[in-house]
Amino acid sequence: MMNAKAEAFKDDLAQQPWSLYLTQTRRLTVIELRRNLVSWRASWIYFLAFVPTLIIFIHLLFDSHPQSTMSDDSNVLAGIVQLYYIRLGIFFGCLGIFSRLIRGEMIERSLHFYLLAPVRREILLLSKFIAGSVSALLLFVTAIVADFVLMYAAYGPAGRAYILSATGLAQLEAYVAIAVLACLGYGAVFLLLSMMFRNPTPAAMLVLGWEAINPVMPSLLQKLSVASYLRHMMPVSIAGEGIFALLTVETEPVSGWVAALGLLMLTAVVLIYSCYRIRKLEIRYTTE
Amino acid sequence: MSDRIVFEDVSKFYGEVLGVNRISLSIPPGITTLVGPNGSGKTTLMNLMTGLVQPSSGRISVLGLDPGDATGFFRNVGYCTQFDSFPRGIVGWQFVLDSLMLHGMNKADAYKLTMEALDRAQLGDAAGRQIAGYSKGMRQKIRLAQAIAHHPRVLVLDEPLNGLDPVARAESLALFEELGREGMHLLISSHILDEVDRISDRVVLITGGYLIAEGNIHQVRQEVRDKPMQVLIRCDHPELLASKMFAINHCVEARLHADGRGVFLRTADIDQFYSLLNGIAVEGLVKIESVAPADDDANAIYQYLIGSDGSAS
Numbered sequence: 001m002m003n004a005k006a007e008a009f010k011d012d013l014a015q016q017p018w019s020l021y022l023t024q025t026r027r028l029t030v031i032e033l034r035r036n037l038v039s040w041r042a043s044w045i046y047f048l049a050f051v052p053t054l055i056i057f058i059h060l061l062f063d064s065h066p067q068s069t070m071s072d073d074s075n076v077l078a079g080i081v082q083l084y085y086i087r088l089g090i091f092f093g094c095l096g097i098f099s100r101l102i103r104g105e106m107i108e109r110s111l112h113f114y115l116l117a118p119v120r121r122e123i124l125l126l127s128k129f130i131a132g133s134v135s136a137l138l139l140f141v142t143a144i145v146a147d148f149v150l151m152y153a154a155y156g157p158a159g160r161a162y163i164l165s166a167t168g169l170a171q172l173e174a175y176v177a178i179a180v181l182a183c184l185g186y187g188a189v190f191l192l193l194s195m196m197f198r199n200p201t202p203a204a205m206l207v208l209g210w211e212a213i214n215p216v217m218p219s220l221l222q223k224l225s226v227a228s229y230l231r232h233m234m235p236v237s238i239a240g241e242g243i244f245a246l247l248t249v250e251t252e253p254v255s256g257w258v259a260a261l262g263l264l265m266l267t268a269v270v271l272i273y274s275c276y277r278i279r280k281l282e283i284r285y286t287t288e
Numbered sequence: 289m290s291d292r293i294v295f296e297d298v299s300k301f302y303g304e305v306l307g308v309n310r311i312s313l314s315i316p317p318g319i320t321t322l323v324g325p326n327g328s329g330k331t332t333l334m335n336l337m338t339g340l341v342q343p344s345s346g347r348i349s350v351l352g353l354d355p356g357d358a359t360g361f362f363r364n365v366g367y368c369t370q371f372d373s374f375p376r377g378i379v380g381w382q383f384v385l386d387s388l389m390l391h392g393m394n395k396a397d398a399y400k401l402t403m404e405a406l407d408r409a410q411l412g413d414a415a416g417r418q419i420a421g422y423s424k425g426m427r428q429k430i431r432l433a434q435a436i437a438h439h440p441r442v443l444v445l446d447e448p449l450n451g452l453d454p455v456a457r458a459e460s461l462a463l464f465e466e467l468g469r470e471g472m473h474l475l476i477s478s479h480i481l482d483e484v485d486r487i488s489d490r491v492v493l494i495t496g497g498y499l500i501a502e503g504n505i506h507q508v509r510q511e512v513r514d515k516p517m518q519v520l521i522r523c524d525h526p527e528l529l530a531s532k533m534f535a536i537n538h539c540v541e542a543r544l545h546a547d548g549r550g551v552f553l554r555t556a557d558i559d560q561f562y563s564l565l566n567g568i569a570v571e572g573l574v575k576i577e578s579v580a581p582a583d584d585d586a587n588a589i590y591q592y593l594i595g596s597d598g599s600a601s
Binding site for chain 2 (some may be wrong): 017024027028031105109115119
């Protein structure tokens with residue numbers, strides 16, 4: 001019985017027009033990028049991404065950088081990634097980008113055009129997710145790479161040597177991986193929230209609160225957090241003081257790849273549930 | 289593949305609010321007009337048909353296709369909705385092209401069909417402008433162009449004449465007639481009954497979410513037995529004809545035409561009426577030029593079955 005079901009599922013998969021799905025995904029992604037990335041409405045997200053870059057650049061121009069302070073700046077950069085980007089910049093940036101993908105179109109009353117196209121709703125949702133991810137990654141990965149380069153470029157030849165050293169590149173690689181996973185994880189969560197709630201912001205605030213108190217939760221509940229996975233991947237540990245201690249506390253140590261895999265699985269589960277929800281989605285703009 | 293649009297006992301409730309209740313329809317090819325007052329369930333019926341809302345109960349199929357299978361369904365169906373909004377910052381031709389490319393077409397084919405659709409919708413040079421700057425009539429036209437661009441077999445049009453000036457209305461009606469002649473299934477909802485009436489093969493009357501009547505306009509009119517039928521007879525002595533018909537037939541009302549060269553007669557027995565009229569014509573006392581039903585159009589049926597206040601009588 002089980003074998004027959006598996007066979008039927010395999011047959012069903014084989015009969016799907018995958019090349020059409022790929023073409024549609026590409027087209028929808030282009031439409032979405034055109035709509036979201038090149039828009040004045042996205043300017044505040046550009047600001048969120050690049051405000052640390054601007055500050056680091058000003059420091060580069062006006063402050064002296066004796067080589068002895070390079071390790072301090074490594075901690076500062078780790079703090080910027082862990083406390084600013086993960087907790088605020090990427091969090092709110094993804095809230096802005098991903099909650100507009102479906103809900104924004106419902107508010108603007110234009111979602112029906114996509115639902116009336118010969119596109120499976122799952123393809124529509126995943127394409128929008130891809131477009132949102134590309135937008136978020138373009139902004140935040142670029143910003144983090146720029147932060148890293150500017151932070152060490154201030155130290156002249158020693159800084160440049162560090163950037164190109166194995167340690168420096170490993171650090172950069174870890175920050176980029178963290179940014180990528182943060183964008184995917186938060187993106188999936190906010191995309192789902194935007195389908196569940198007319199105004200996803202209060203729910204997002206609850207997520208923010210949850211992420212803050214998550215380290216003191218039992219280990220099972222810690223797995224339901226984007227930030228907790230990312231914390232394990234930080235290349236430089238920072239010691240938080242006062243209220244920040246809650247945001248930096250190290251819990252149940254797990255290896256980086258387990259953390260990455262865990263976060264990708266969390267993202268996949270959220271996206272699968274989102275696909276189920278979009279199949280049931282009804283267009284009733286009068287209630288928006 | 290079936291050639292019908294089928295609603296089987298379809299109901300839709302928005303929470304506790306009734307959208308439509310137990311609608312069963314089997315619509316053949318041709319032009320069908322959905323007639324009903326505001327809030328009667330016309331748009332709900334169209335949205336149900338295209339999967340924008342899901343039925344609370346019942347089943348819908350369009351040419352045997354299920355709206356849940358978007359890939360197959362929307363290759364055959366185009367829906368020009370009443371929602372007057374568009375993706376931001378887009379120009380007319382790009383809007384149509386984007387939608388065609390979602391069908392998996394290459395750019396050259398999509399561009400060709402885009403230009404053809406824009407031409408059919410008579411959008412002209414406006415196609416190169418931002419939709420945000422369009423007039424209401426132009427927005428209506430670009431929606432129509434988008435709905436017909438992929439040559440669907442079924443075209444659903446929700447109030448397609450809204451916002452159009454008389455010339456554009458006439459052009460749109462001519463286009464609908466042409467599409468109907470090409471064998472397309474057209475389902476139109478409109479408040480402008482006089483104009484849609486001219487091109488419709490069938491009407492579906494709906495009010496308060498309930499189906500009141502459906503079928504060929506003349507058949508539906510004949511089934512409304514409690515409202516005597518009105519006939520306009522053009523002749524040289526309308527007063528004489530009226531007095532004769534009153535004397536021998538169940539005429540209940542006679543009214544002279546404004547030009548004095550015809551008379552509107554209302555009769556409770558249309559078959560006997562025509563038979564007696566033939567007799568009068570043969571007598572030669574009155575020279576009859578033409579005879580035409582004066583109230584078997586969608587407008588009259590609407591008035592008789594639904595009434596001007598929108599409540600079914």
